[in-house]
Amino acid sequence: MLQMVSRSATTAESRAAGGAAVSIHNLCKRYNNFEAVVPTSVEIASGDFFAIIGPSGSGKSTLLGMIAGYIDPSAGRIVVDGRDIVPEPIYRRNIGMVFQNYALFPHLSVAQNVAYPLKIRGVAKDEIAKRVRESLAMVRLEAFASRMPSELSGGQQQRIALARASIYQPSILLMDEPLGALDKNLRDEMQEEIKRFQQELGATVIYVTHDQQEAAFLADRIAIMRDGAMTQIGSPRSLYEQPKSRFVAEFLGEASIFPIKTASARQADQTCRITLEGGTEAVIRTGEDGGPGRFACIRPERITIGPKARGLANSFTGVVRESLYTPGSIRYRVELKDAGCLLKVRALPQHNTEVFETGSSVDIGWSVDDMTILAE
């Protein structure tokens, strides 16, 4: 028993140098006839901040539970630094986990909570005291060591949970909607904190959230889950600018999406002419076939509104159906003349930007590179 404890303590030290690479092979979870997670494979590089987003019930928390060890996979492997951890019990995986509702031990003080993983690992008392001080300093709550968790605010509790989950320097840190219970302002502040924390710790982070902005702010790579499957994985930018499906385009940010009726053959300059439902024609640059049955997608800030739109490859006139000034941007809904297409437009106001009123007629347009094709 004693030997076991000290061995796991040394594994913790040896892995502390940085994050572990995680590679997931055909991992799946079935409940009776329901597939919570379909066979999924993904490689997460050492030190990566990997976010999993998706609507509730998409299987993201189940996936996290399988990595942590409290949900048994139906099949598949989770390989951490070359070793399959699926057969290992939860308490030997040496993975840190932060929960949405903090899961602090209510009967233990802040310092005792943070010391808990070290106590379990049989670390010497002075060493524990020293590391608890360092760890609390890292989340800037040194002064709260002797408080009880119930005496702390939500944000403070989550910082303690962060300190507790990282004091044994796990090579992987899992977070299950850690900011879900906090209000908006605190959430923004905590995002900064988590980012800084991960950079200092160097651990590989797998972060589950349903908040796409949070994921985009924090993550190096994002996986979007739907119905138990990762539909697309990529950097926040690639997911936003090159979504492969209607689901991804709509889940991450805003978009105007139209079914494609016909498409011309691809030209030498990689452009083709497509007809959208309603008869609007557009020229787009595409690496793929923009054939019928697919969708054309354009982000609201890619659309130019006003006189500047006249010279663009795709230039139309439209009627403003909705005009809304919000801090930082002006949002419109513009209906294209004779087509009935409704476009979402976002303009960045400068000091002399004209704001178009509802009902006014405007020029509107975009270049060949602004529209993307969605395969499904």
Next chain:
Amino acid sequence: MSVSEKRLWAAWSRFLTGLVGAILIGFLVPILVVVAVSFQSKSYLSFPPNDFSLRWYQQFIGNDDYRSAILNSMMIGASAAALATVAGISTALAVVRAGAPGSAIVSALSIAPAVLPQIVLAIGLFPISVWLGLQGTLWAVILAHAVIGLPFPFITVCGALTSYSNRIEIASMTLGANAFQTFRLITFPMIRPAVIAGFIFAFAASLDELVLALFLSSPSTRTLPLLLWEQLNFQVTPEIAAAASVILAVTSLLILAATLLPRLDKDN
């Protein structure tokens, strides 16, 4: 709310206060009578008492039968409550945390001894006790009392376990604690007030129990309520009232402890 409605509510709340008062009086008066009757010098139960004497308490203390019965009751009560508490904690963990199949049935069975007629239990336990060769030993009564004590720790611990999420225990395990360490360091400290309360209630239940003791004990394992019962059949003296007052005092202290101890424990 209109004025007449307010009057109606006021009348209703007066009625309820009166009702609760009447119930409490109906409950307390016989107790007070027993205590009052025990402090008199007459050799029969006279009420209202017109003198004060500790005569029957002296006789009660000097009586070897009572002394051994009290000792039996304490031993049986403590052992039965300990067994019931261990069983209650385990069952509650299985029902609330493990969500094992059939947990609804297990739950119903664990509460059943509190509501089923004890005479049925007694009739069933008697042949078992004979068959196991336990009849007439302390163990027969201890095991039977553990059964009737089980609902108390089971109910209190179930309540404590459902009051917080199992995330706490999962968190403990992700932090490196195995199931045993998690129970010792996290689960048990959190349910401790419920465990203490459950133990005390089970102890008190054993201390008051007559029917099972009647079936399962022998003259050497006689419990205090059983001795009182025998004395009542034989001769009614205020000594019985003195003995009953002592049981009453001990049980009251236990119930007081069951309410206060968990609270003190929580404050620490």
